[in-house]
Amino acid sequence: MGVAKVFKKFPKTFWVANIIELFERWAWYGFFMLFANYLTGSVDTGALGLTQTEKGYIMGFGTAFLYFLPVLTGSIADKYGYKKVLFVAFVIYTTAFIFLPMVSSFWGVFGIFIYLAIGAALFKPVISATVAKTTTDETSSIGFGIFYMMVNIGAFIGPMVTLLFKNSSYDLVFYISAGIIALNFILLLFYKEPDRVVTKESLGESLKTVFVNIGKVLADFKFVVFLAIVAGFWTMYNQLFFTLPVFIAQWVDTSAVYDFFSVNIPFFSENYGKADGQMEAEFITNFDAMFIIIFQIVVSSIVMRIKPLKTMTVGFLVCSIGMALTLATQNVMYTIGAILIFSLGEMAGSPKITEYIGRIAPLDKKALYMGYSFIPVFVGNALAGLISGGVYQNLSDKTEFVQQEVAKRGLDISDSLSQNDYFETAATQMGMSSRELTNYLWDAYHPYDMWYVILGIGLVSVIALYLYDRFMMREKK
Template identity: 70%
Template structure:
């Protein structure tokens, strides 16, 4: 019997139940989230809501940011009332939010229902991680969390592949599928055994007060706060994969080469993930990131395993920044797919090391406290990413904005009340151009790819800051 098989047998049943629950939850989440940016901003005759890029940035940035802030509070609630009970409530919130989300069409309505969905995710998020931690030992923790992150990536990869099959029929089906997948977890919850936890007599008010007292305690460590702010830059750049790239691909990138390849050699993909105009769905292209991680994570992890965490993070952040910037420089889909691969390599090298580093630098008596507040850069990264993908993208790269500017510049009169697609077609016709010719004209005139420089500067700022942070720490150690 191999050592790995022996290790697998040491995991209790609740470990496997928790990981399967995580798989379905991530499947449901990414099944809608990868499509969310284009749902919010695309034309109504394509099933979208035609919100502005700025409105999209607020919804996705603030809403997702709050999702990552709340677990420090919801984790305390779970400790107080029990994991199984809070999981049940989380699944109720999740399913009801997914079912009702298509009913909301305005910015305010969508923002509020997304905050409600984020509450469900925030109730869920700390419980499964804690269950995995409590159901592993020092001997099994490494492979245990490896299995856990594999489940996350499997869900992130297959979720969008399934929901994309139904996107062209109706975005409503996307949300219903996510609701159905989450509902499976009600059944799995019957097999979930409450792990041992410390009973507390604290009230919810006392627990929440303690959370904010702890935040103040963490913020007294200046070096740790600086590190968290640096890492927030990485997450700002990283989140463009979900906030900006799907919109950029849909608006600007010619994906016909991938469509033609699949049409000739694997027609299932072109038939189910292609459009009537001979293009591939933007989310199908961005989903290659998850596929690359599933294939190459073990290899990359083995390479950077012995590197110092800060060194690995610097390399990972740099490669990530270059990869994400390159995805936004071209209309050539093959170049975009290579750039996503570069980005994924950086993600695999840098992202896992963040948690490892926090665990190393935390004082022995405050490890749990420091690990609990590692959410701060993710929270900030989502909020800042919303600004970049919102107002900044709308100003620098939004195709809808550029069409309106071009129509105004040429003095063309187009009737009101048209959808985005209808408006674009009318504009192209008035300029005696095809749709692709107008797209190329706007590309050459307004240079929407210039947003790559913003993303690269943010990533490089994180790398350079981390470099000087490392030098400062090394000097500090020598002087002690």
């Protein structure tokens, strides 16, 4: 069946849900793509100056909490209605974005981020279930491909908008996200409640049922193995947000992109470049979303007739290679090429995870079972936080390395200086420019070793998924 004919089979609710998803992802990624550098950047830029380890705890465990809760919130949505749950989610979202710039301590940021995670956890299973309920076996591959494309349109637009205001004030980043998410209150007026089974159970009884169902899921050994394997993929994937923006900001020379835009499209160098002739790290990272917007429908059309497990295996492999290579060089063009490789694997593999679980979920419990699709994301975020935190700080953190080099040379530099001032002072005392000191630390401390860790995690997941498909799955999914 042609793609155009498939498009005509989607009901209005499918498209409304996708537009809601677009705005929610716009709001989320508008701050989240900048979040790692906001947490760890130099205080003289308006960032918080936290350590990589503290960043890892906030982003890893905070986001993991977000992805665990849908196991419960999916059941709540099935009982009380998708539209009501969406309304509550948007209230929490809006207020959390307003509160975030009001705190600066580790525990303050962590607490508000957990509050934000509750809103996101209410939202996620509802929208995924809506897409699942408005697609069929015939239309699910294209349907979830469209859904994933909407995710990435929002993911692309969000940082492009907020980066325009970052240098004026980081506070505006969060306020813009609050305004964008508030637009979904209007879209809720056009959202039609999908068919669902309404029970007379109390909330307590519903939650008890959830835990009983969790027990049943955990008793399904094949499904648990699948979730564990996919957790490895998400551990690797989340480095796109947790590690790559920091790595680019610290190590990659983006001047070639800045110079290209200065000559050909000055708007980008003027609005997304910095005074030192470098591009904003998040602008480079955002190429991933741009590639997905361009190629997602094509990739989904190619893989729509291929078994989800086989598609995931290939997608995970390509993803792993791409993400590992983004952390292997200081050359920005090489980095962008690696992001393209990563995005192609992401487009093939990631939507198939949701599609696979959506296919095997009972029709009257779509939101509940979609909640289980977030379990590996929960584990993956927790592990990704540890890797982007303590592991990155030991293997790749430029702030850590310059402090080690200062101590090794016996230089006297005050610890009270901001990160930028400390680095500039160190460079001056060592008789180097900032770029020369960066290159020296690159050669002396090998921060690119991080790519071995990421590739190893990805390859373990790929091999495990291949063996799972080869030896544990008899029926075709």
